[in-house]
Amino acid sequence: MIEFRSVTKRFGDGTLAVEDFSLTLPAHRTTVLVGSSGCGKTTLLRMINRMVEPTGGDVEIDGESVLGKDPVALRRSIGYVMQNSGLMPHFTVLDNVATVLRLIGTPKRAAHERARSLLETVGLDGALADRYPSQLSGGQQQRVGVARGLAADPNILLMDEPFGAVDPIVRADLQREMIRLQRDLDKTVVFVTHDIDEAFLLGDQVVILDTGARVVQVGSPSEIIENPADDFVAAFIGVDRGRRALHIKETARGRVVVDAEGRTQGALVEDGAIT
């Protein structure tokens, strides 16, 4: 469990990135922080592994303040996946995945063995192990980034817009993979995105943020869609347009659900009729 307690972050130039932010992120669940760019969501994420130090308040992991921990040891114990993968260009894929294991003193052979099995976990061909990141596609690089984040089997995985820079088809693929991984691995995931659809797809808990990391609404995707806190949320999640603005249409064979563009999305069935 991760807890933010009245966290404030004012940067050196006076910008107030986060103002009095409090939130509990349940263990073994995916919490998605979503908001437009500059709302402070990445700053929040980076305060968990002390890549950013709060100027006020506290961040606790399982009841212990991160501020009392050695930043290097803390970061090694937390998985981190970033946009554009952030892979070491001069390390092979295998060495990239094994980075944290090597830092915590795992012998090379064991670290490489574990890295190989992780490549498989994230759906990468073992033949890529000896390639360099520049020889991989964007989607493959992100998969390597996820494998690297998981390498030391951390309880917490921080993901900073990990699928933001890949094309929509690869992104959908990576998101499906992420759902599968989370089902198997059961990590406490903190996921940052500006894509509300991604937030609803991956999040158990979705946190909608406005400037200064002001919490506009917290809840499960269903709660937010069914009961948006205000007009800002309603407009942000787009309940009244596109894929989410559904209506019922009568047909000869029963009722179907149709989206705003008139495309039929599915049939309306009675509860219990699903087999």
Next chain:
Amino acid sequence: MNLFGEAIAWLTDPARLEGSYALPTLLAQHVGYTVVSVLVAAVVAIPAGWLIGHTGRGREVAVAIAGAARAVPSFGLLVLLVLLLGVLRIPEAAVVTFVLLAIPSLLAGAYTGIEAIDRAVVDAARAMGMTERQIFWRVELPLGLPLLVGGIRSAVLQVIATVTIAAYVNLGGLGWPIIQGIPLRRFDQVLGGALLVAALALVVDLLLALAQRAAVPAGVRVHRATRPARRAAARSEAAASPSA
């Protein structure tokens, strides 16, 4: 033929291998001054440049110092130092001049090498839990090496060129036949000396260019070389995920 032929004849004359101004001796002096000066400058400038590159602090100061050092006319400084230190201290005066000449390029090579690294890579290294020392040795040093070697390359060439004119204060080196030949109107000797200096500079530049290429880490080198491999990678990924 004419002047070039005469210069070649002067160079190949067996007499060039004799006496205190034998060409091998002059070459050794030239190379010796260059190596010693660049080494001394490197000991000062490279760690300072690395520190600036790693911390991102002191850049303005470094640029100012490097700019000022570049603006100082080496020949004027050399003559001034010889006058100040006395004619018995010519080698020291010369080395000080060459060191000051070499520092800006080395400093710039060291810090720009680190500055040019994608910030996301350094950020990722830190977020993985590398200590500052590990970030430097495992990430910044290897990735910054090509530009550092580039800095060494330009420093060495500047010093080689300047050692030539230092023959004016009787330092020896390959500039000696040139400086001595001009008042004697021995143009075969002047051209011969000039050819030797040019050849030395070209050979050293070539060697350092090779070193610069070798300094590019493997994964960074393939970046430019193998676009087809990248496309193949994209294809194999598409094939591996039929669901997409």
